Amino acid sequence: MADKDKKQDDFRNVNENPCNMCMPMGGILALKGIEQSMVIVHGSQGCSTYMRRHIAEHFNEPVDVGSSSLNEKGTIYGGEKNLRLALDNISKVYNPEIIGIVTTCLAETIGEDIERITGQYLIDREKEEFPIVTVATPGYGGSHFEGYFLTVKRLLMQLTTVTKKNNKINIIIPNISPADIRELKGILEVMDIPYVLCPDFSETLDRPFTRPYTKMSAGGTKLADIREMGGGLATIQMGVTLEDEINPGKYLEDSYGVPLYNIPIPMGVEHTDLFINTLANITGKAVPDSLQRERGRLLDGMIDSHKYNFAGRCAIFGEPEMVYGIAKICLENGVFPAVIATGSQGEKLKQLLVRALADAVDKSQLLIETDFAHILAACQEEKINIAIGPSDGRYLTEKGNIPLVRLGFPIHDRVGGQRLLSVGYRGTMMLLDRITNTLLENKYKNYRSSMYEEFYKNA
Amino acid sequence: MAEKSVGIIAERDGFIATKGKNKKQLQCDTDSSAGCVSQRACVYCGARVVLNPITDAIHLVHGPIGCASYTWDIRGSLSSGAELYRNSFSTDLKEQDVIFGGAKKLTAAIDGLMEKYQAKLIFVYSTCIVGVIGDDLESICKAASQKHNIEVIPVESSGFIGNKSAGYRAAAESLLRLIKPDEDVVITKTNSINYLGDFNLAGEAWIIHNYLRQMGIDINVTFTGDSHYEALKLAPKAKLNIIQCAGSMLYLAGKMEELYQIPYLQISFLGIEDTAASLRKIAVAMGDDHALCKAEALIQKETARVETIIKSYREKLKGKKAAIYVGGGFKAISLIKQFREIGIDVVMIGTQTGRQEEYETITNLVDDGTVILDDANPAELERFMMEKGAHLLVGGVKERPLAYKLGMAFIDHNHDRKHPLSGFEGAVNFAEEVYTTICSPVWKSLSTGGIGKGVEARG
Numbered sequence: 046m047a048d049k050d051k052k053q054d055d056f057r058n059v060n061e062n063p064c065n066m067c068m069p070m071g072g073i074l075a076l077k078g079i080e081q082s083m084v085i086v087h088g089s090q091g092c093s094t095y096m097r098r099h100i101a102e103h104f105n106e107p108v109d110v111g112s113s114s115l116n117e118k119g120t121i122y123g124g125e126k127n128l129r130l131a132l133d134n135i136s137k138v139y140n141p142e143i144i145g146i147v148t149t150c151l152a153e154t155i156g157e158d159i160e161r162i163t164g165q166y167l168i169d170r171e172k173e174e175f176p177i178v179t180v181a182t183p184g185y186g187g188s189h190f191e192g193y194f195l196t197v198k199r200l201l202m203q204l205t206t207v208t209k210k211n212n213k214i215n216i217i218i219p220n221i222s223p224a225d226i227r228e229l230k231g232i233l234e235v236m237d238i239p240y241v242l243c244p245d246f247s248e249t250l251d252r253p254f255t256r257p258y259t260k261m262s263a264g265g266t267k268l269a270d271i272r273e274m275g276g277g278l279a280t281i282q283m284g285v286t287l288e289d290e291i292n293p294g295k296y297l298e299d300s301y302g303v304p305l306y307n308i309p310i311p312m313g314v315e316h317t318d319l320f321i322n323t324l325a326n327i328t329g330k331a332v333p334d335s336l337q338r339e340r341g342r343l344l345d346g347m348i349d350s351h352k353y354n355f356a357g358r359c360a361i362f363g364e365p366e367m368v369y370g371i372a373k374i375c376l377e378n379g380v381f382p383a384v385i386a387t388g389s390q391g392e393k394l395k396q397l398l399v400r401a402l403a404d405a406v407d408k409s410q411l412l413i414e415t416d417f418a419h420i421l422a423a424c425q426e427e428k429i430n431i432a433i434g435p436s437d438g439r440y441l442t443e444k445g446n447i448p449l450v451r452l453g454f455p456i457h458d459r460v461g462g463q464r465l466l467s468v469g470y471r472g473t474m475m476l477l478d479r480i481t482n483t484l485l486e487n488k489y490k491n492y493r494s495s496m497y498e499e500f501y502k503n504a
Numbered sequence: 505m506a507e508k509s510v511g512i513i514a515e516r517d518g519f520i521a522t523k524g525k526n527k528k529q530l531q532c533d534t535d536s537s538a539g540c541v542s543q544r545a546c547v548y549c550g551a552r553v554v555l556n557p558i559t560d561a562i563h564l565v566h567g568p569i570g571c572a573s574y575t576w577d578i579r580g581s582l583s584s585g586a587e588l589y590r591n592s593f594s595t596d597l598k599e600q601d602v603i604f605g606g607a608k609k610l611t612a613a614i615d616g617l618m619e620k621y622q623a624k625l626i627f628v629y630s631t632c633i634v635g636v637i638g639d640d641l642e643s644i645c646k647a648a649s650q651k652h653n654i655e656v657i658p659v660e661s662s663g664f665i666g667n668k669s670a671g672y673r674a675a676a677e678s679l680l681r682l683i684k685p686d687e688d689v690v691i692t693k694t695n696s697i698n699y700l701g702d703f704n705l706a707g708e709a710w711i712i713h714n715y716l717r718q719m720g721i722d723i724n725v726t727f728t729g730d731s732h733y734e735a736l737k738l739a740p741k742a743k744l745n746i747i748q749c750a751g752s753m754l755y756l757a758g759k760m761e762e763l764y765q766i767p768y769l770q771i772s773f774l775g776i777e778d779t780a781a782s783l784r785k786i787a788v789a790m791g792d793d794h795a796l797c798k799a800e801a802l803i804q805k806e807t808a809r810v811e812t813i814i815k816s817y818r819e820k821l822k823g824k825k826a827a828i829y830v831g832g833g834f835k836a837i838s839l840i841k842q843f844r845e846i847g848i849d850v851v852m853i854g855t856q857t858g859r860q861e862e863y864e865t866i867t868n869l870v871d872d873g874t875v876i877l878d879d880a881n882p883a884e885l886e887r888f889m890m891e892k893g894a895h896l897l898v899g900g901v902k903e904r905p906l907a908y909k910l911g912m913a914f915i916d917h918n919h920d921r922k923h924p925l926s927g928f929e930g931a932v933n934f935a936e937e938v939y940t941t942i943c944s945p946v947w948k949s950l951s952t953g954g955i956g957k958g959v960e961a962r963g
Binding site for chain 1 (some may be wrong): 536537544547564568572576578591593597598635663664665882886900904905906957
């Protein structure tokens, strides 16, 4: 048993420094990956603004998201009027090809029936063919992680139709960086595999500078492609920590018989091998030499830095899928993950980690639905010397003097979160180098004084 | 690619004016229209930004996790003492709590926090769903207050009860409860002032304290930058209130005048002109000739010091055009003057929560043709900045990427900035920041060179 089975009952009454965000946040991120889409947050004005601010600061991109701006009247008498007005106004200014509506605590608590409202709206506006995707994402229902995958599932449920079989592979991805998405697409392209990747925010949330500026960005998964995902050759989904109710790939399998290959994010040698071998197995395509060389280069780099890495005792935190990917890289390289944490629900993650840690040299603390106060305490008990996760982990640096390798979402206090590459062989190498160099930097910073203290001054 | 359509939203007409063109009064201080992509946050946000700088308080958000997550330590308020305010505590309400009520959880949360932190003051913020599920914050806080023998003050900040201004009001009500003397206490007035509406971003309140100290004027307490429980309790002792951020503090000042006979004075420490005028006004209002002499000496010395620096920037910036979109009216007004000091004209100006009288002042200050807008959205900002040929935008985090995507310079005037913009020091920082962004070499790369257009001969 890898888990030290920590009792953590006090956080159930109070969360001290959150390690997760709320459901609609994940919904917005997923919807930003659909071509020519706009999002409306059905709730009071603040929700959309806070999430826009968070997303804008991470990606350094304008993030326009509408709100139904519910006020007291709307809360008492229902928000239909507000939501209809929001649909009208968003359509006028942005002229989107699809609108996603995510709800909030407020809308769900007052019992808004958004499917009925939007259905009636489209009839009244004589736009019955216009796609509106609705997702129930109350903030109290889960974290941004669950909101993201539920939204992807709802996209498929409401847009995918029965189509004849095609030769494309559906790739369903978690909240990885635009650079990561581009890397995955590069692998698919170098292997000459037709695909539909959903949601694809590699361009929409990392736009090149061009003139003139357009309110709607180019890129994103095409609606026509989503419609045809039901006829896909297979689905490869990076969602091993997903429960069934938020599992988009399982939906495609159950409803359309598309075989599902649910695999971890290709981070680390084994998981990247798995991704590429799965692609090769499904399509019968050969693995090109360029990928073999990338793999060889990663192995070579892992040998180069293995002794430095073995000195690492790390804390990993963030969204379950990403946490599992990072843990794998650490385990493959001797950086021992002594604290592994997520603010999200993580039963599946826990089971996977228990298995992955079965032969580990030491025991790890696994913290599920946790907060940063608990992560910090665990870090101090476990003598952690490196942390890996989103920038809120700067708290661990400030309070616990633990250096942080920034990865995941959000990253607010450094630039370039959208450009961090950590998937595939190349991404694994880049992340591993960042981890190794952080360990080295600390070693060089401290070894003179610590040797002096230990062997000279205190001798 | 040109955009397919840029619709104009009819409801927004009254909130946009061009000086010299229309004589109509600008509409402001109303709820945002649904779907207009307002840049405003919510009631809770307004309350939290005002109260959060109180350093030794526990700021406990009663609600689902998002509200606490999006506001954790994102503000740059500095403390000379306690650091408790930099934590974000939440009752992290879940589905069951929404059904069965969150009262028990809140009580348990307060008990747990008191055991760990022994604070003298707790603010309990209400969020959207608390307003709907009907937890009786008032009685829960009262009971907790008696149990722990400390102040537990509810903040009525449910998101749907209004806009950000309603949050300022909610914060003011909570502050009034806090500073209300116990019945047996007699207030002895001292010859000191309270400084309202400075949140000590990057040490701004400290800069102003230093000026006033040099003038021989005692500061009683600042609302709320670097303030703490004991000092705030003594707020009624002051002889005068000076107000910087009027949007958040005018109501509180009015109430303090009524309850404690403290007159108030609106001042601004943004820019040389306003800083100098404000120091004089304060000395006059205190009826202190000695302080006035010292103020003159200080103004002369500081102006001489910074004038040459600012002059050098003015020469580089002359003729550039600025657009302003900030939170409150006072800031906007000062910025117009501050831009004049460095030779820049304002061609577009707007605020999220400006008041009627502030818009009148703005209208009087700006040149004919300047566009004035209340509660603007990204589409309007884009349209008018382009139409008016603005070279730079002043705004917050959400506006920054828009400016950059338009290839436009940008000034951060938000709560998480890391450099002070107040006083003479701030005036220099401001001019320097304008220079840094307008005169950066990166803009050249946007309009020269390119690929795929052939090769120029190189000598």
